[in-house]
Amino acid sequence: MVAAPPRCAWRDGRRRPSSHEALHVQLFSLLRGCGPFAHDKIQTMLRVLIVAYGNPMRCDDGLAWRAADALEKRFSTPGVEILRVHQLAPELAEDITRCDTVIFVDAASAESGNGNPGEVRCLEVGLSEGPPRFTHQLSPGAVITLARQLYGASPRAFAVTLTGQCFDHGESLSPVVAGAIPELVARIEALVEAAVSSESLPPASSEA
């Protein structure tokens, strides 16, 4: 026997929201400047959000997801959350309003002049200077800029990258990248621990 479902509270000809329900919708929206689903998150104002992005079906492009797996149970504090996404989309701007520090983790390409395969780099991310070309696939700086523009949020942001070697179809990492995952994880951990303990964050280069 299935329990009778509640009616949705909206629109003419149907049950109108009670003042209590309406207040909740407005309150959640006002608090975060976003939709009612935000009540999922309202309980957890984060210190650190880790955004691991890439395609785990393209070999080294999925290295951030591997790092996320390794980091998953390392933080005892509830103020740290890990998101796994394929690419940075505009919706992420709302997610990062919930945190003091956001760490973007990605694979870098040696062909684009981002170091040698296996090299870990950490950059502090500033506001994006130029317009993005594709608006469903943004850079970390563009996400930060959008969060500032739309929500007035200005978390400190870092981009931690590991330069990949193979971006072909497949789910395995190249040996040089697999061997560098512990270093990548350690760099992220250091950033998280400093952010959580409100210590001065480890030095990082600035994003151009």
Place this chain on the structure above:
Amino acid sequence: MKQGSSSIVIDPVTRIEGHSKITLHLNEDGRVEEARFHVTQFRGFEKLCEGRPFYEMPSLMARICGICPVSHLIASAKACDQLLAVRIPPTADKLRRIFGLAQVTQSHALSLFHLSSPDLLMGMDADPTTSNIFGVAEKNPELALDGIRLRQFGQKIIERLGGKRIHPAWVVPGGVSEPLTEANRDAILFALPDALAIAERTLEWFKSVTERFREEISVFGNFPTLFMGIVKKDNGLTFYDGKLRVVDASGHIVAQQVDPAEYESYIGEKVEPWSYLKSSYYKPKGFPDGIYRVGPLARLNVADRCGTPRADQELAEFHELQRTAVLSSFHYHHARLIEILYCIERLEQLLNDPEILSKHVRAVARPNALEGVGAAEAPRGTLFHHYKIDEQGLIRWVNLIIATGQNNLAMNRSVLQVAKHYVHGNRLTPGMLNRVEAVIRCYDPCLSCSTHAFGEMMLRIQLMSPDGEVLDEVARA
């Protein structure tokens, strides 16, 4: 933009899903004679699947696209249902519908708010460096926020049902893998009013700005074609299941109550040497007279009703735009917004269904048929998955017919119409380039789906002289 003596190239086309190139060919008088929309990606998913167990197909097919994996999941699972020869539980049917409606909502929101709203808000002559979501955020922050919230609304439903926003594997042959929980049902219902309010005010905003685009409406794919879509038994709008209906430019019914499994009798595909994207046509009328359109504009042209109160009001107003079928592809945007409204209303109906929390959500069987066709309405139009298996249940043959391929002839003709109207001489202007891109965006093409390709989507336009010389070339790099 490259300079030359007699041809124009735009590369890449921005704010679409995939990588493409446009060439415009001039005649001896320097007027545009031919336009070609080239899709330069290739992937070949149909071949990749051969030899795989059929039950892997929904998950494999979902990998075709990061924007509309749910549509591929649903069409694929429906094809697999036929291989099992089962009737899926009623609750599974409804849950799949909810999943599909959420997908349409988030995909339409992406298309309208993130990709096309810069054109609508700032105009077609706006500086391309500001004509993007950042420009929208600066000029109309509420619109930008609404876009983010509406897309999140759809994505969150997908996440709640499927476990993740992209590439969820919740839809399986025979139904779905998990029932809907009461908590998830209530959370989605709680979010509906906000989504509905966004849809309503965006529709009003859209109607308030369309007057500025009279010229574009008149030349953005404004020509007679057939229109095709899946409709319910009562010829109402549906995204999940029904029969094919085809109407002509006058709005007269050309075919109806056609079983999608018979698609091969109605849809032909032509391969052009200059593109990996096949061109579909309505077989009884031949190529190229059988040019037809699918997607939001076509669905609202073939449907007599939506079946939800607010969407029905808007559909009646939409049908009044033209006494015949609504022809201009500019109205894809309008149709998209009405469909969002429908999706939200329909979600409420389904979520309040007394059976929606039932735990019986999957029928289990071994393969009982060697061939299956699954069809559904994806955000961009009708989607067909057709599989043949052997006695061991291994895939032997796959055919996928994707919405963007079905719109290929119309997209090419639309580019030609826009180029003829706006391009004069052997140079491209930013305003012309913006409009060529904008007319393609009306169709919201997903080239990753249509060629089953991956990678960044970019556009190049080439202006070609009669002797094949490149006169001008634009590349948004």
